[in-house]
Amino acid sequence: MKGVIRKITQDEVIDLTHSIHPQNVFEGAFLLHSAYRYFPAGTIFISVVDPGVGGDRAAIVIKTENYWFVCPDNGIAFPSAVEDGIRKILRIKESVSQFSGAFSSTFHGRDIFAPAGALIREGRMEHFERFKGEPVKLDLFDARVEGGRIVGRVVHIDRFGNAVTNITRNQIEEYSVTGFMYRGHEIPLVEKYEDVERGKPLAIIGSFNTLELSLREDNFSRHFNVDFGNIELGWI
Amino acid sequence: MKGVIRKITQDEVIDLTHSIHPQNVFEGAFLLHSAYRYFPAGTIFISVVDPGVGGDRAAIVIKTENYWFVCPDNGIAFPSAVEDGIRKILRIKESVSQFSGAFSSTFHGRDIFAPAGALIREGRMEHFERFKGEPVKLDLFDARVEGGRIVGRVVHIDRFGNAVTNITRNQIEEYSVTGFMYRGHEIPLVEKYEDVERGKPLAIIGSFNTLELSLREDNFSRHFNVDFGNIELGWI
Amino acid sequence: MKGVIRKITQDEVIDLTHSIHPQNVFEGAFLLHSAYRYFPAGTIFISVVDPGVGGDRAAIVIKTENYWFVCPDNGIAFPSAVEDGIRKILRIKESVSQFSGAFSSTFHGRDIFAPAGALIREGRMEHFERFKGEPVKLDLFDARVEGGRIVGRVVHIDRFGNAVTNITRNQIEEYSVTGFMYRGHEIPLVEKYEDVERGKPLAIIGSFNTLELSLREDNFSRHFNVDFGNIELGWI
Numbered sequence: 001m002k003g004v005i006r007k008i009t010q011d012e013v014i015d016l017t018h019s020i021h022p023q024n025v026f027e028g029a030f031l032l033h034s035a036y037r038y039f040p041a042g043t044i045f046i047s048v049v050d051p052g053v054g055g056d057r058a059a060i061v062i063k064t065e066n067y068w069f070v071c072p073d074n075g076i077a078f079p080s081a082v083e084d085g086i087r088k089i090l091r092i093k094e095s096v097s098q099f100s101g102a103f104s105s106t107f108h109g110r111d112i113f114a115p116a117g118a119l120i121r122e123g124r125m126e127h128f129e130r131f132k133g134e135p136v137k138l139d140l141f142d143a144r145v146e147g148g149r150i151v152g153r154v155v156h157i158d159r160f161g162n163a164v165t166n167i168t169r170n171q172i173e174e175y176s177v178t179g180f181m182y183r184g185h186e187i188p189l190v191e192k193y194e195d196v197e198r199g200k201p202l203a204i205i206g207s208f209n210t211l212e213l214s215l216r217e218d219n220f221s222r223h224f225n226v227d228f229g230n231i232e233l234g235w236i
Numbered sequence: 237m238k239g240v241i242r243k244i245t246q247d248e249v250i251d252l253t254h255s256i257h258p259q260n261v262f263e264g265a266f267l268l269h270s271a272y273r274y275f276p277a278g279t280i281f282i283s284v285v286d287p288g289v290g291g292d293r294a295a296i297v298i299k300t301e302n303y304w305f306v307c308p309d310n311g312i313a314f315p316s317a318v319e320d321g322i323r324k325i326l327r328i329k330e331s332v333s334q335f336s337g338a339f340s341s342t343f344h345g346r347d348i349f350a351p352a353g354a355l356i357r358e359g360r361m362e363h364f365e366r367f368k369g370e371p372v373k374l375d376l377f378d379a380r381v382e383g384g385r386i387v388g389r390v391v392h393i394d395r396f397g398n399a400v401t402n403i404t405r406n407q408i409e410e411y412s413v414t415g416f417m418y419r420g421h422e423i424p425l426v427e428k429y430e431d432v433e434r435g436k437p438l439a440i441i442g443s444f445n446t447l448e449l450s451l452r453e454d455n456f457s458r459h460f461n462v463d464f465g466n467i468e469l470g471w472i
Numbered sequence: 473m474k475g476v477i478r479k480i481t482q483d484e485v486i487d488l489t490h491s492i493h494p495q496n497v498f499e500g501a502f503l504l505h506s507a508y509r510y511f512p513a514g515t516i517f518i519s520v521v522d523p524g525v526g527g528d529r530a531a532i533v534i535k536t537e538n539y540w541f542v543c544p545d546n547g548i549a550f551p552s553a554v555e556d557g558i559r560k561i562l563r564i565k566e567s568v569s570q571f572s573g574a575f576s577s578t579f580h581g582r583d584i585f586a587p588a589g590a591l592i593r594e595g596r597m598e599h600f601e602r603f604k605g606e607p608v609k610l611d612l613f614d615a616r617v618e619g620g621r622i623v624g625r626v627v628h629i630d631r632f633g634n635a636v637t638n639i640t641r642n643q644i645e646e647y648s649v650t651g652f653m654y655r656g657h658e659i660p661l662v663e664k665y666e667d668v669e670r671g672k673p674l675a676i677i678g679s680f681n682t683l684e685l686s687l688r689e690d691n692f693s694r695h696f697n698v699d700f701g702n703i704e705l706g707w708i
Contacts, residue, residue, distance in 0.1 A: 002252075003250075003274030003275035003279075004274050006250070007275070014474050022397075037573070038479070039475035053428070054427065054428030054430070100274060102443070104442060104443035105441075106440060107442070107443030110443060159494065160494045160495075161494075192525070193525065193526060193527065194526070206579070207574070207576035207583075209574075209576070219494075239515075242511060258633075258691075259632075287665070289665065290663065291665065337509070338681070340679035340681070341664045341676065342665070342679050342684070343678070343679030346510070347679070
């Protein structure tokens with residue numbers, strides 16, 4: 001992808017992350033949403049988690065107040081774009097694939113999205129047309145309180161094994177909660193890792209501004225065999 | 237390696253991949269061959285998969301029509317260089333190691349190849365001499381049809397678990413084949429992942445323009461316990 | 473982190489490594505010490521392995537003869553800084569977090585250290601003050617000879633499975649040793665990998681200028697189930 005970009009534009013390319021789990025559009029959308037605002041205005045995000053590659057899903061560009069998002073139309077950039085303010089949505093023409101000199105049905109990152117991003121930077125907008133119809137929507141923050149518990153999702157497992165949820169700081173602060181019950185374990189809600197002993201579980205509002213479950217200096221997700229998807233926590 | 241390069245030249249450094257499996261020269265040669273042509277003319281590829289580090293293999297530079305390949309003489313850049321057209325082959329003098337300030341017998345990437353690449357960019361050709369003899373050759377595309385089956389190689393397993401072979405599009409298209417038999421399983425040859433149900437196996441001409449075996453939205457290589465090396469497929 | 477840096481400065485950002493094992497300050501200190509000197513004078517190293525994030529440990533900057541080290545005060549940059557010559561130590565003011573627009577208790581890499589590094593590059597020193605007190609010290613090279621054996625540490629396990637120790641070339645050369653005994657196995661000390669057969673163990677002075685234990689073209693650490701921490705070797 002970088003080679004294709006370099007042939008079209010000299011502008012800088014930054015790797016945001018290569019650690020999204022295969023085909024996990026929700027995780028990709030979450031990480032993009034948590035990172036995009038730290039980048040300078042005008043940044044073009046080429047965001048490709050694409051289980052439908054080669055199929056019917058459209059290849060689009062969303063122009064927002066401050067950024068460009070180049071992506072498959074599967075919702076990956078939708079939460080970020082809505083938050084920043086959508087101005088217009090374009091469809092990428094297949095003519096962009098001439099710039100990679102190839103057109104595979106398995107790697108549109110290289111053949112469609114990389115050249116599209118570079119062409120935008122160069123202002124060559126003849127390779128884009130108006131997108132008709134509605135983009136695929138995706139709701140990142142669908143955690144909900146039910147009786148004495150909260151049902152959210154594990155949306156990311158980082159390399160330290162922290163289980164990052166989509167339960168927001170606001171949802172936590174609305175209740176005067178001191179911790180959670182998870183599979184029979186009490187997990188205190190703390191301000192910093194050092195508030196519990198090494199090897200003990202803790203819950204903390206992390207850098208995504210959502211609830212994370214951790215084992216201090218150890219791997220929570222491996223220890224509790226946690227995977228992506230729904231998670232239920234009792235209030236304490 | 238990047239620090240050593242930065243001390244010699246200000247030119248941009250791009251990471252092509254860090255995901256080649258240890259000591260797998262064939263995989264490195266395949267990935268380089270599939271990627272080099274997407275880069276601008278004049279690119280210098282520092283290509284180091286080097287099980288013979290510290291031993292007798294030469295450290296060379298191959299100048300081709302459009303590129304420079306800096307590498308151990310073990311065949312890693314040979315298929316790419318032949319395809320682009322070899323103009324001349326140089327031997328790297330040991331004097332380049334003065335630029336890293338070190339000379340280990342285990343990390344010539346840092347001590348030999350990184351400074352050599354940067355010195356070429358700066359035109360300091362006094363650190364190179366004519367290479368006498370023949371470079372090590374390597375044949376990437378040695379798959380062959382035998383009776384009712386094709387014998388090729390798994391040359392790369394990507395992070396999604398797709399088993400990428402060296403069986404080319406041309407070899408497939410020469411026969412009117414609709415799929416393959418693999419260890420008693422029928423695997424249809426399809427145009428896109430969505431042509432089979434989730435979790436089902438499929439064969440597809442992938443982004444390397446060769447045959448790949450996949451499980452839709454799952455990990456083929458883990459599921460079938462596939463490793464590098466020979467693979468036999470029956471025709472259907 | 474890169475987004476935050478880009479908002480403050482246009483200077484180039486290089487990834488040194490992302491492969492330090494979670495929370496392993498000693499490994500981080502070792503890899504930084506082995507790499508820093510290959511970078512141009514003036515380089516700013518943002519070095520964050522930070523098990524105490526959110527706690528009491530200070531966030532500091534060490535200015536040395538040639539470099540800047542931006543890091544938590546847990547010893548990670550101390551050996552490098554001492555070697556290059558410490559000129560002054562500053563404390564990072566919390567005001568730097570205004571540049572990330574966030575202040576989490578779990579990700580000071582993004583909220584403290586990345587903006588601090590970028591601000592130094594721009595000369596905006598009003599965000600730093602004198603550090604009072606002593607920085608945390610860390611001794612990388614604490615291997616010692618005891619009778620007929622040497623007791624060191626495995627400080628890094630690389631992606632090839634080589635077990636890199638902190639036993640230095642000098643410590644080895646002081647004795648006329650031809651190999652080591654490790655868990656009942658004889659491991660010869662060699663000059664290059666090819667000095668033993670494939671699959672056989674060997675000891676070699678590696679690119680860190682310390683002793684490494686390897687299996688030729690195989691994974692030593694997996695095979696011998698080696699982990700970080702103390703290692704005892706008999707002399708042969």
